[in-house]
Each structure stands twice: as C-alpha cells, then as structure tokens.
Amino acid sequence: MTFVKPTFRHPALTKNAVGFTKADYEGALSTLCAGCGHDSISASIVQACYELDIEPHRVAKFSGIGCSSKTPTYFLGNSHGFNTVHGRMPSVTTGANLANKDLIYLGVSGDGDSASIGLGQFCHVIRRNLNMTYIVMNNGCYGLTKGQDSATADRGSINKSGVENRFQSIDLAALALELGASFVARSFSGDKGQLIPLIKAALLHPGFAFIDVISPCVTFNNNDGSTKSYDFVRDHIDATSPLDFVPEEDEITLEYDPEKPAEVKLHDGSILNFYKLNPLWDPTDRNLSVERMNKARQEGHILTGLLYLEPSTSDLHKTLQTTAKPLNTLKEDDLCPGSQALDKINQGLR
Amino acid sequence: MSKPVRVNDMVIRFANVNGTGSASANDLFSKAVFRMGIPLSSKNFFPSNIQGLPTWYEVRVSEKGYTGRRNGVDLLVAVNPQTYAKDIATVVPGGYFLYDSTKNLHPELIRKDINYIGIPMMKLCMENYDIPRQQQLFKNIVYIGALATLLDVEMEVIRDIIRQMFAKKEKLIPPNFKALDLGANYVKENFSWPLEIRLERRDALGDQIFMDGNSAASLGALYGGVTFAAWYPITPSTSVISAFEKYCKKYRTNPDGTTNYAIVQAEDELAAIGMVIGASWNGARAFTSTSGAGISLMTEFLGLAYFAEVPAVIVNVQRGGPSTGMPTRTQQSDIISCAYASHGDTKQVLLFPSTPAECFEMTAQALDLAERLQTPVLVMTDLDLGMNLHLSPALKWDDNRKYDRGKVLNRQQLEEAKQFGRYLDVDGDGICYRTLPGTHPTKGSFFTRGTSRDEFARYTEEGEAYVRNMQRLQKKWKTAADLVPAPEVTRTGTSKLGVIYFGTTKFSADEALDMLAEEGMKFDVLRIKAFPFGGDVHKFIKDHEQVVVIEQNRDAQMRTVLMTELEIDPAKLISVVNYDGMPIAADTIYDQIKKRLSPIAVKA
Ligand SMILES: Cc1ncc(C[n+]2csc(CCOP(=O)(O)OP(=O)(O)O)c2C)c(N)n1
Ligand code: SF4
Ligand SMILES: [Mg+2]
Secondary structure (H helix, E strand, O other): OOOOOOOOOOOOOOOOOOOOOHHHHEOOOOOOOOOOHHHHHHHHHHHHHHHOOOOHHHEEEEEOOOHHHHHHHOEOOOOEEEEOOOOOHHHHHHHHHHHOOOOEEEEEEEHHHHHHHOHHHHHHHHHOOOOEEEEEEEOOEEOOOOOEEOOOOOOOOEOOOOOEOOOOOOOHHHHHHHOOOOEEEEEEOOOHHHHHHHHHHHHHOOOEEEEEEEOOOOOOOOOOOOOOOHHHHHHHEEEOOOEEEEOOOOOOOOOOOOOOOEEEEOOOOOEEEEOOOOOOOOOOOHHHHHHHHHHHHHOOOEEEEEEEEOOOOOOHHHHHOEOOOOHHHOOHHHHOOHHHHHHHHHHHOO | OOOOOEEOEEEEEEEEEOOOOHHHHHHHHHHHHHHOOOOEEEEEEOOOOOOOOEEEEEEEEEOOOOOOEOOOEEEEEEOOHHHHHHHHHHEEEEEEEEEEOOOOOOHHHOOOOOEEEEEOHHHHHHHHOOOHHHHHHHHHHHHHHHHHHHHOOOHHHHHHHHHHHOOOOHHHHHHHHHHHHHHHHHHHHHOOOOOOEEOOOOOOOOOOEEEEHHHHHHHHHHHOOOOEEEEOOOOOOHHHHHHHHHHHHHHOEOOOOOEOOEEEEOOOHHHHHHHHHHHHHOOOOEEEEEOOHHHHHHHHHHHHHHHHOOOEEEEEEEEEOOOOOEEEEEOOOOHHHHHOOOOOOOOOEEEOOOOHHHHHHHHHHHHHHHHHHOOEEEEEEEHHHHHOEEEEOOOOOOOOOOOOOOOEOOHHHHHHOOOOOOOOOOOOOOOOOEOOOOOOOOOOOOEEEOOOEOOOOOEOOOHHHHHHHHHHHHHHHHHHHHHOOOOEEEOOOOOOEEEEEEOOHHHHHHHHHHHHHHOOOOOEEEEEOEEOOOHHHHHHHHHOOEEEEEEOOOOOHHHHHHHHHHOOOHHHEEEEEOOOOOOOEHHHHHHHHHHHOOHHHHHO
C-alpha cells in the first residue's frame, strides 16, 4: 500500500528562514509498526532540517535495506532519495558525494545493514571521512526479516522467543571512534531533546558524522530481558551531557544554569554547548572518549550524547583535491583533451 | 644454410623468467618491427606471480597483416632453463632455438630437426658489467642484439627506441648500446647471418598505432568525460585504471593543483560498482573496470542499476574462469553471466570491441549509451586485447562531439512540465525522464529504489503496476537494440555459409577464413559488436543455411544467447571454441570448421 498524505497545510504552520513549513520536510505516511523507534528518528530528522533552514532539495538521502532503511520514504519527501541494496548504502553515498560536493548527504541504516552485511562498507566510509551524516537505527535485531538477533544485540540479551544471545556484540560507535571518525554520537529514539541537536550538528559537520541511535523494535525486541527495549534503555541511559545547538547567527542563550557550558565551535561558526555532567569530560579528546565509553559499557550503562568531535576535519574531497566545482557540472571543455592531444598520444604509440 | 628466404613471416617466442626485466626488452623488439613498417602482433603469456615463474612473449610477424595467433614457433629465444624441454617442443621443424650457452645444453634437449644458436649471454654480461642486477637486465638486451642481427632488424631503429626510452636517464643509453653490440657481435663472429627468416622494411602500417586495449579504454573514459572512477585491483583489468589515472594527472589537473576527476580504490568490487552507481545517479560520468570474480561480486548492484534505471559503465577485461580460473590467461567466458547479470528478469547492454581503437571508441560510447538508456553498459574486452600490444587504427575524436547526457530535466524544464513521473514513458521509447538531486526546490524529487514502484516512483506491490514497469523495461531493451553499434558484415552474399565472431577472435578467424577460401570454402561474416543484437544479426542467420559461431569459451555461450534471444534452431548454429587460455589460433579455427561442417554444407 502506498499512503499519500493530504497536501492541505494549516496556515498557522510557520515558515522557516528559507520559506518552508515543517510539513515540507515530511515524507509519505510511515508503514512501520505503531510505536517503532525508527519513526521517532524520522521525526527528529524532519525537525532538525526544518530548524536548520536547509532547503529540502539540497539534501540527498540514502539507505540500505531493512525497516530502518525504509524511513527515507517517511521524511524529506522533497529530497531525492536512494534506497540501495542491503549493506551497501555507504558506497552509493560515496559516489554521489564525489559527484556533487555541494549537497548535504544523509544516510540511514539499520544494525543488520551496518554491523553485519555492510560492516566492510561501514568501516571504509569512515576511513575516507566522507562528508555525510550516517545514522544507524539500532534495534539489536533484524526487524524486516522478523526479529533475528543482529550483531549489535548484547551478549545475554533475551529475544522475543526467550533465547539468550551468546555472542559478543559489535558497538558501532566504539568502532567508529577506533576507525578515526571525526564525529561520533549515540542517542535514543525516545530522547528528541538530545537527538535533534545531535542531528543538526552532524548535518553541519564537514566530515563523517556517525550517530548510533538506539531505536526499539516494538514488535520483535521490546520484551523483558532485551537490552534494546524501551524500558531497559530508559533505565540504563547515561547522557554524557545535555547539549544544545546554537546556530551561528543566534545569540548564545542558555536555557538552564550549569556552571559553564563547554563550547565546541562547528566549522560554519555554529556552536554546540555541552553542559558537563563530568568536569573531566572533553568531547574533543579521542582517548578520553574511548575510556569513558569502555567504563560505561563495563558498568552496564548506555552512554549517550556527543561522544567525540574533531571540529576541523578534512573530508574526502579535500584529500583527493578535487576542484571546487561539483564534478557533475563539468562540461566537455573541462573534460575532453581534444583531437590535437589525441594526435600526440597516437604519435607516442608509433 | 641454403633454405629459401622467407621475409616478414614468422613467429618468435621469448621464454623468460618473470620479474627479470625481460618484458620491456621484448617490447623493444616488437616496437622495432613496428617501426620498420611491418604488420605484427605481440602477446605476453605471463603467470600469476611476481617473480620467478616462467613467462612467454610471442611476436607474430605477418607481411599479409595476419595478427591473430598461429601455432608453431619459428624462432625461440630461450632464456629460462626451467622450460627448455617444453619450449624446444614448440619449435617447428627447421626452426631455431636461441639459448644462453653459458651452460651447456643437456644432450636430451637436442632435436635433430631444428637449429641451435648458443649465445653465452650470462658470460658476456659477467665480463662486461659489475653489478649483478645489471648483469641480469643487460642479458635481455644482449639477446635482443643477437636476435636483431640474425633477423636483419635495422639496428638504428632499435637504438632510436632506446634513446627515447631513456631520454630522461641518458646515463643508461651507452650501457644499453654496449649490450646490443655484445649480442650482435657475437652473432657476427660465430654464425652466418641473417637467417633465411628475416625482416625487411615495409610501409604497410599507414597511420596505425601499436597499443594495448586497456590504455585505449582508459582514454575512452577520459575523452568520454568520466569524472569518477572506482575500482578494486584485479588482473587483467588493473591497468585500465592505472592508465586512466596517468592520463587524468596529465590532462585533468588544474593549474592550482586541484583535479577535474576523482578516483577511489574501493574496499571490494561491490563498493566499486556501488560508488559508480551513486555518482552516475548524481549526474557524473563514472566507470569501473574489473575481471573474473569482480564481475560476480558486482551482479547484485547491476540488477539494482538495471531495475532502478541508473547509468553505469563497466569495462570487463575477461580472463579465464570459472572462479579464480586462469587469472592471467584470456577467455571470452563472461558472456552469459554479463548478459543476464543479476537475479530476476535482467538484461544488460554489452559492447564487444576488437581493437584498441574500438576499446577507446566503445568506452566513450558506453558512457553515452548508459546515460541515454539509463542502464549499465559493459564493455566486454579480454586479457589478450587489454594487456597485449596490438596494431590498431589511430584513435580519433571529433572536437564537435557532444556528450549525450540522455533525458535529464533541468530546473526550467521542471518548471514548465505539467507533471513529473520518474517512470512515466512520455516518449513511448521506454526511456523515462530523470532528475538530479538539487535541481529544483519543490519539483522533480523522487525516491530511487530496487523495489517495485509505480510510474511516480512510489512503492507498490500491485501486480499490474509491476508488470507495466517490466514491459516498459522490455520496450527500452528494444530501443537499446537500435542504439547500440550495428554488427559488421563482410564478404556478403557469396555463400550459404556464415560465420559469426566477436572481439579478439576476429584476427585469427579472418586468417582461417582466408585459408578456407583458398580451398574453395567461402563464408559470409558477421562480427557482433553489441548485445542486444538487433535485426541485422537475425537476418544474417536467417539468410544462411549454416552459421559457425566462433568464440573463446567452453560452453559456446554466445551461441546460447543467440539461440535464446533470436529463437534460432540449435542445429543451424555450429560451434567452434577454444578455451585453453591462449588467444584462439587461426589453425585451430581452420581445423575445427573443416571437421565440424557437414560435407553437404561444405559442398554448397
Ligand atoms: C543480500 C540480502 N540478503 C538478505 C536480505 C534480507 N533482509 C532484508 S532486511 C534484513 C535485515 C535488516 O535488519 P536491519 O538492518 O537491522 O534493519 P531493521 O529492519 O532492523 O530496521 C535482511 C537480512 C536482503 N534484502 N538482501
Ligand atoms: S518490525 Fe520492528 S523495526 Fe520493523 S517496523 Fe516493526 S517495530 Fe519497527
Ligand atoms: Mg535492526
């Protein structure tokens, strides 16, 4: 079934700075199960893009295969999207990004899509520091194929049929850190207050930005004993710090009163404020981040928030030294050496 | 020696050890023959190894212009004792075995019906060069000097090539000249020369060039406007990308050091084709090159590109399969796996070049076709064409040529369009209009997917919508048949017998057909240049009583595809195949055609 939303817009819907209402960032009606965490993440993506005043057509969205990978249909309906094949979203996004450096690239994936079949591409897109936002909607299972354990299911977690997972889990955020990702965060689909600013910061980050979002599967992995259920996550969450995203042009206003926020300036001048829970916390220190994450893991806590950020980073285009013009705008004159050069080449082959 | 003199007609084979620098010395010899204006072909038979295993290099010289292989070696340059026994067996009676006589030949290696020419190559080098690596490298030049003298190659031509080779390292020129002279003088002092097989300057080559198909394909990508290449190393396709990179550095680098191209060495072939699809989807011309196992890995993505209708260009330099097969030997054995690459009802457009000039032209053309048809296009070359030096027409480019970017709506067209449906067949040719991300703030966006969808790119599982889409893709396939290069038909109308071949089979097949014609067996010939086949292929088969299909794989794959696609009676198509990994030889084709054709047909 294809659902088409009514296009009627309430006049009261306010337009953002680029003239779009929030509805302009929505997509088709979701066909996911009611209560699926993935839908909340879609909503956060909509809100983040609306608030960031991004023109929808400047975003290109990508996904693999899975319930999570279906979501690009349900957000940013005015953006081009590409639902690729299982586990291969990173490569398609890499090619697209290299073709046109001027768009914003947003990829969404599932834990099956990224931690199993697509683990190789996940690692390599990080190594290349592709300028993209990569969101994993992490439910610890394969939703679309009816709930098998995924590689992010925690050891000891119990699935819906009561079977305990006996295998070590892969922590994608830890792996991303290890592989040198320049932006690593973890969040929870149910915590929009934290997730929206993270998505905004990720979208503006000039390199690879990874967000592992725990996103419970209400149908197959929300049972007692599952470490990816709503209840378990709510009980074990440990935020690195509340955070708040301040666009460049806005005044820095603080909503509540910490001693002093830790500021991270993003490349475009925007500022990400951290309200430190821990005075030693510094999200730009990779070693500290790794330590902190390991500790939380040992203690059975789910550490969320911005885990690591390298504010000035150099993406794949910079590494390859591609021209300032998007490659897809280059014409015959820029590209074809012409017949005289070919005659010379011919001459060299005689 | 009073045998009749035979000019410009011979097969010379060099038997070397891999990694000893022999390849460039052997190329030097080929190039000298080329510069003397004599038709030739050269083929490298190398192992999947970096150092130490045997490797062969064969040069066919043919005044008549036959550049395919023929069996039998007239002169063998034996520099690898490991393979002496095997090598001696390949020499034709009356032929020559030139070897390093620093060590004596074992008596068992003596054949009465061939001639032995011993040159103490290593000894000469030890006496004249101090450094061991030099002794080894100049040994190669010593045998070139000896061989050139025996065959009457113009020494000045060789010296010229050496001067050019070392234009930037002039210091190396005198010791190379010295090595040449060591070989030449030894021959002059110890043997009668030249031999009765010898070379004589001709002016038979016109403006032809001598080049490998992989470099030519890479130039096709460069001229055809590729801005992005993704790849994963695999023999024999690797040099397509390394040549592309070399040319891009030269022709696509801006004065400020930035580049008008990007190349990514991917983590595997899945990622390589995925990247190409992503870039093509986003409006850049992109290509990849692969072989063997790489094609297998790409098939899931090829299905996506077929079904979601995204352009992609793949240069498949075919090698011996199945599996890792014979990775350094040639075959045309990916016909079926590429024609129907991926699960479901999938068909892929294939182009079949025969010469480096066609590798160039067809790669450029593939970029146009892929964008026009919004589908993958595979350029099906092979190891022989890709990695060996071939005589070829010069590469040509018309400066007025514009890239055909296909049906892509720009902002203004979207503004003016009454409606946009990504999969609406507006023109009735099965090809729909696409848009690129970022074109228009409110119009023309759509969701690309490998799942079934309706004309407006909306997900659907309705059987009717699915069937409509599959039928439209079938219509597009018919359109493709009109757009791809038409087959080349030669020797028309003289016979009830036909021959069909494609790719590198052309050269030895033409020679075999001349041999048969001399015996009164005449054939009309069709060279397939593309899949889908189009009406001309069907008509050709219909117009002949029997048609021989010559190809380089075990299972007669092209014959199978012809049968199924054109509904041909199997009895009508006679198969001639060679699949030992060596380029098919003229004598093989000649023998098989004589054996396989029914006597009745032959009489007609
Ligand atoms: C090559 C391939 N193998 C298997 C599948 C079947 N498949 C579809 S979705 C999926 C798992 C999805 O899991 P995940 O990425 O975690 O997404 P979720 O549904 O949990 O959001 C699998 C195995 C496929 N589409 N392609
Ligand atoms: S099966 Fe699970 S992941 Fe899929 S839509 Fe339902 S709740 Fe979400
Ligand atoms: Mg999952």
